[in-house]
Amino acid sequence: MNTAIDMRGLRKEFIVHKKTGRLKRAKKVIPAVDGVDLTVEHGEMIGYIGPNGAGKSTTLKMLTGVLTPTSGHVRTCGLEPVPQRLRLTRRIGVVFGQRTALWWDLPLRESFHLLRHVFDVPAADHAARLARCRSLLDLDAFMDTPVRQLSLGQRMRAEITASLLHGPSVLFLDEPTIGLDVVSKQAVREFLAELGEGGDLTLVLTTHDLSDIERLCRRLVVIDHGRVVHDGSLDELHARYGSRRQVIAEFDDPWDDAETPPGAVAVRDAEDPRRVTFSLSNGESGAGELVADLARRGLRDVSIVEPDIERVIAKLYAEP
Amino acid sequence: MVSRLRAYRALLVAQIRGQAQYRASFVMEMVGQSTYTFMDFAAVLVLFRVTPAMGGFGLWQVLLISGLAICGFSAADLAVGNVEQLRQYVRTGLLDAMLIRPRRVLPQLLAIDFQLRRVGRVVFAVVLVAVACAHVGVDWTWWRVLLVVGTPIAAAVFYAGIFVLTASVAFWWIDSGEFANSFTYGGREFATYPITIYGSVFRRVFAFGIGFAFISYYPALAIMDTPDPLGMPAWFGALGPAAAAVMTAIAALVWRTGLRHYEGTGS
Amino acid sequence: MRMMLALMRSGFRRYSTYRQATAAAAATNTIFGMLRCYVLLATAVAATTTVGYDVPQLSTYVWVGQGIIGVVMLWGPAELAEKVRTGQVVSDLLRPVNPIWTYLATDLGRAGFSCLTRLVVPVAFGAIFFPFYWPRHWWTYGLFACSLLAATGICFAIRHLVNLSAFWLLDIRGITTAWLLASGIGSGLIFPIDFLPGPAAAALKFGTPLPSIVQFPADVLVEHGGAPGQLQRVALQFGWVVVCLAAAFAVQHRATRRLVVQGG
Numbered sequence: 001m002n003t004a005i006d007m008r009g010l011r012k013e014f015i016v017h018k019k020t021g022r023l024k025r026a027k028k029v030i031p032a033v034d035g036v037d038l039t040v041e042h043g044e045m046i047g048y049i050g051p052n053g054a055g056k057s058t059t060l061k062m063l064t065g066v067l068t069p070t071s072g073h074v075r076t077c078g079l080e081p082v083p084q085r086l087r088l089t090r091r092i093g094v095v096f097g098q099r100t101a102l103w104w105d106l107p108l109r110e111s112f113h114l115l116r117h118v119f120d121v122p123a124a125d126h127a128a129r130l131a132r133c134r135s136l137l138d139l140d141a142f143m144d145t146p147v148r149q150l151s152l153g154q155r156m157r158a159e160i161t162a163s164l165l166h167g168p169s170v171l172f173l174d175e176p177t178i179g180l181d182v183v184s185k186q187a188v189r190e191f192l193a194e195l196g197e198g199g200d201l202t203l204v205l206t207t208h209d210l211s212d213i214e215r216l217c218r219r220l221v222v223i224d225h226g227r228v229v230h231d232g233s234l235d236e237l238h239a240r241y242g243s244r245r246q247v248i249a250e251f252d253d254p255w256d257d258a259e260t261p262p263g264a265v266a267v268r269d270a271e272d273p274r275r276v277t278f279s280l281s282n283g284e285s286g287a288g289e290l291v292a293d294l295a296r297r298g299l300r301d302v303s304i305v306e307p308d309i310e311r312v313i314a315k316l317y318a319e320p
Numbered sequence: 321m322v323s324r325l326r327a328y329r330a331l332l333v334a335q336i337r338g339q340a341q342y343r344a345s346f347v348m349e350m351v352g353q354s355t356y357t358f359m360d361f362a363a364v365l366v367l368f369r370v371t372p373a374m375g376g377f378g379l380w381q382v383l384l385i386s387g388l389a390i391c392g393f394s395a396a397d398l399a400v401g402n403v404e405q406l407r408q409y410v411r412t413g414l415l416d417a418m419l420i421r422p423r424r425v426l427p428q429l430l431a432i433d434f435q436l437r438r439v440g441r442v443v444f445a446v447v448l449v450a451v452a453c454a455h456v457g458v459d460w461t462w463w464r465v466l467l468v469v470g471t472p473i474a475a476a477v478f479y480a481g482i483f484v485l486t487a488s489v490a491f492w493w494i495d496s497g498e499f500a501n502s503f504t505y506g507g508r509e510f511a512t513y514p515i516t517i518y519g520s521v522f523r524r525v526f527a528f529g530i531g532f533a534f535i536s537y538y539p540a541l542a543i544m545d546t547p548d549p550l551g552m553p554a555w556f557g558a559l560g561p562a563a564a565a566v567m568t569a570i571a572a573l574v575w576r577t578g579l580r581h582y583e584g585t586g587s
Numbered sequence: 588m589r590m591m592l593a594l595m596r597s598g599f600r601r602y603s604t605y606r607q608a609t610a611a612a613a614a615t616n617t618i619f620g621m622l623r624c625y626v627l628l629a630t631a632v633a634a635t636t637t638v639g640y641d642v643p644q645l646s647t648y649v650w651v652g653q654g655i656i657g658v659v660m661l662w663g664p665a666e667l668a669e670k671v672r673t674g675q676v677v678s679d680l681l682r683p684v685n686p687i688w689t690y691l692a693t694d695l696g697r698a699g700f701s702c703l704t705r706l707v708v709p710v711a712f713g714a715i716f717f718p719f720y721w722p723r724h725w726w727t728y729g730l731f732a733c734s735l736l737a738a739t740g741i742c743f744a745i746r747h748l749v750n751l752s753a754f755w756l757l758d759i760r761g762i763t764t765a766w767l768l769a770s771g772i773g774s775g776l777i778f779p780i781d782f783l784p785g786p787a788a789a790a791l792k793f794g795t796p797l798p799s800i801v802q803f804p805a806d807v808l809v810e811h812g813g814a815p816g817q818l819q820r821v822a823l824q825f826g827w828v829v830v831c832l833a834a835a836f837a838v839q840h841r842a843t844r845r846l847v848v849q850g851g
């Protein structure tokens with residue numbers, strides 16, 4: 001049983017011409033992907049994230065057979081993407097956030113119909129998959145609308161459906177929730193989560209949306225300047241940067257530092273001495289224990305703040 | 321194989337249906353196409369208003385040459401004309417959408433915008449050839465019948481090769497697309513007239529180097545049983561299929577190389 | 588006024604960066620120039636009449652004509668139509684100046700650049716390798732410049748009108764094809780309009796702006812019809828500039844109203 005994705009020492013260099021004067025031009029080699037090693041097993045749900053220009057889209061293009069690597073080893077579903085493109089495309093689904101894979105001028109229904117022919121999908125399978133997507137993604141309202149008239153949210157739901165009709169085993173999504181309104185984002189996210197949890201579809205997602213990451217990515221691969229800088233779960237990421245959960249408590253009386261329970265760091269609020277922020281160190285007693293402890297000391301109000309993904313990721317991106 | 325044909329047929333049918341949606345534009349384009357067809361040979365007529373002969377040939381002789389060239393060009397335009405859009409698709413990134421489907425790129429490109437209405441021009445050109453033959457007075461032998469039927473086919477394949485070859489340039493240089501017109505539309509203009517009117521260098525490049533003389537001029541001479549003022553042997557009229565084969569081979573090679581280059585550099 | 592000059596300069600600079608496209612276009616013009624030149628020269632050999640053009644004039648007519656279509660941009664990219672399709676045109680319409688002036692200024696800048704490249708290349712090629720007619724009177728150059736300017740204005744207005752049709756038609760390919768055909772023959776590109784039967788030629792010359800775009804400037808340069816002929820043509824051209832620009836303004840006004848009333 002081969003792995004869904006296997007990349008070893010993958011490199012992609014682009015040659016850029018820069019003007020160095022009125023008539024001369026200098027060639028510069030830019031490594032968009034600079035030695036990426038990554039293995040993904042079937043059924044995993046991974047987030048492939050990084051700052052703009054980090055090499056995410058380039059990697060995705062190399063995995064899906066759209067771009068040839070400069071050097072290195074890459075296999076998707078055990079196949080070499082570019083040379084075996086025609087075979088590979090039957091096993092993978094790709095959703096480009098910015099470009100469409102549908103037919104612009106035709107009603108949505110027609111696009112789905114055409115895709116059945118293009119991918120040679122048996123009619124029964126196609127109908128079953130389409131019906132499932134239609135109900136889960138609520139497509140019925142605009143099945144007969146030409147694609148160019150769809151809103152972004154509608155189009156994205158259609159694109160995801162289109163990518164699944166031939167029953168791929170790996171689904172690549174390049175910024176699928178970009179520009180979507182809250183409702184559409186949630187619909188897409190929930191749909192993808194359900195798909196992934198089924199276990200028979202491998203999901204590879206690039207995104208900037210932090211809620212996407214939280215909801216969908218059990219494994220997070222962070223790429224920066226063409227290299228992998230983190231490969232693990234979200235919790236591991238928090239641990240790496242020492243981000244902590246916080247409990248913000250309000251008391252009847254000003255807080256006395258001496259009363260701080262062990263395992264928590266207390267910071268009194270500058271303006272209101274009755275308001276204290278407790279930071280819990282990872283792995284130590286959960287918030288429940290702390291709150292129960294504080295309740296015995298005149299606790300009036302409490303709120304729990306999860307570690308800030310944004311800050312952690314920003315820290316990660318900011319590293320040289 | 322059958323599934324492949326079914327796929328493309330579905331694509332074509334959907335395209336034609338999609339086009340009929342833009343009714344006003346569709347009607348205008350149909351009118352435009354018929355006008356195009358008329359214009360194809362109208363220029364020749366106008367020129368013969370002021371002169372009795374061009375390059376040593378009379379009106380109907382020139383019209384026979386034109387007819388063969390236009391027939392081939394229009395048929396090629398009908399079949400592979402849409403490959404010109406490659407430039408647009410590369411620029412907008414739509415080509416990537418084609419690469420994630422389990423089909424070859426060129427057929428997808430052609431099926432995406434199939435213009436059935438261009439058939440009118442082919443039919444018209446065929447009629448023109450027939451009428452010209454009648455006026456010129458052809459001494460029909462089996463060989464000549466074969467020529468008059470086979471030459472437009474060879475010309476169509478030849479022009480199709482040129483269309484694909486010149487469109488492939490978009491894989492390397494997006495902005496040079498206009499230059500391709502010199503060989504597609506320019507090639508059609510060139511083959512519309514007897515090659516005796518051209519200067520020697522120009523003629524050597526276009527007529528013999530690229531091969532435009534073999535798909536209209538020389539077959540026409542053979543059909544009319546007229547000796548070549550340039551002194552070439554009569555069997556030159558049979559070289560149409562050979563020229564078409566060579567052009568197709570070159571076009572296929574360049575296209576494949578171009579696609580590989582595109583996959584190497586992305587968009 | 589200063590804005591116009593600034594826009595002209597930016598148009599000039601912008602097009603000067605399209606090196607590849609300009610080179611390709613100039614090369615295309617050269618090849619088509621050869622084609623048309625040989626055809627017309629062959630016509631002249633046995634011709635019963637060439638309606639007032641001698642051989643060098645015919646040849647120069649072709650070469651200048653090829654240069655002119657680059658300067659006036661006879662068949663240009665449907666930029667405005669694309670903007671209408673994506674809705675971006677709204678940002679242009681929201682500016683305090685009528686966009687026709689801004690587009691025109693940019694286009695004039697582009698035309699200026701094209702004079703240095705797309706006009707010079709075919710003319711130089713033609714002058715070197717083909718029979719060439721050099722103007723005999725000093726005023727021809729001045730008149731030619733005016734004529735070219737007018738032609739640019741007319742062509743701009745017509746192209747703008749073609750693009751504006753995108754407000755009403757989703758797909759402007761039909762109109763674009765119609766323009767391609769009409770301009771191909773009507774502007775005198777394939778043969779001088781006078782080759783046509785008298786009434787047809789007169790109808791085109793006086794009833795349509797088409798010959799004013801390519802034929803008239805070329806005629807002015809080869810001094811067809813002498814000084815009176817030159818002046819007549821330039822006058823007719825300036826008449827058409829006014830008419831065409833007025834039409835462009837009118838149609839744009841209606842298009843804007845349609846956009847505001849109906850939505851994008």
